Amino acid sequence: MNWITMAVASALGYSAANALTKIYQSKLPLIAGVGFFAFGIFVTSLITLLLTKSSGDILKHANNYAGIAALAGLIWFFAQFLFVDAMSKNAPISLLIPFVTGGIAIGGVITGLLFFGETLSTIKIIGVIVVLIGTVMLSR
Numbered sequence: 001m002n003w004i005t006m007a008v009a010s011a012l013g014y015s016a017a018n019a020l021t022k023i024y025q026s027k028l029p030l031i032a033g034v035g036f037f038a039f040g041i042f043v044t045s046l047i048t049l050l051l052t053k054s055s056g057d058i059l060k061h062a063n064n065y066a067g068i069a070a071l072a073g074l075i076w077f078f079a080q081f082l083f084v085d086a087m088s089k090n091a092p093i094s095l096l097i098p099f100v101t102g103g104i105a106i107g108g109v110i111t112g113l114l115f116f117g118e119t120l121s122t123i124k125i126i127g128v129i130v131v132l133i134g135t136v137m138l139s140r
Contacts, residue, residue: 015097021083021087022087030088095138095139098134099135099139105131109124
């Protein structure tokens, strides 16, 4: 499976998860909902680990990148907490998700430039402008 197919499948998965989040956020206390969400991710990760039989490799590589992975998880948890909190304030999902994904797209371009040596091409500049225009249009 190429990365574009994976990205589309990921977007569909995130859309489904966001719809389910919108449903549970009004029925559970905020921290409980995010906690159950995180537990679901933990269980999925554990199953993936067991199915891929890569548990022996974990200890070999843990020293190098475990801290970075843990930090990424903490940052993700905080972002997810804010996302669910925004939903609990009755943010329309049709506006909230485009704002968040627009921010992710622009953040991805900036991150690529600053930390991974990617170049800023004309097409990327046009893409960022289109994302910004689309986000503004959806907010009206």
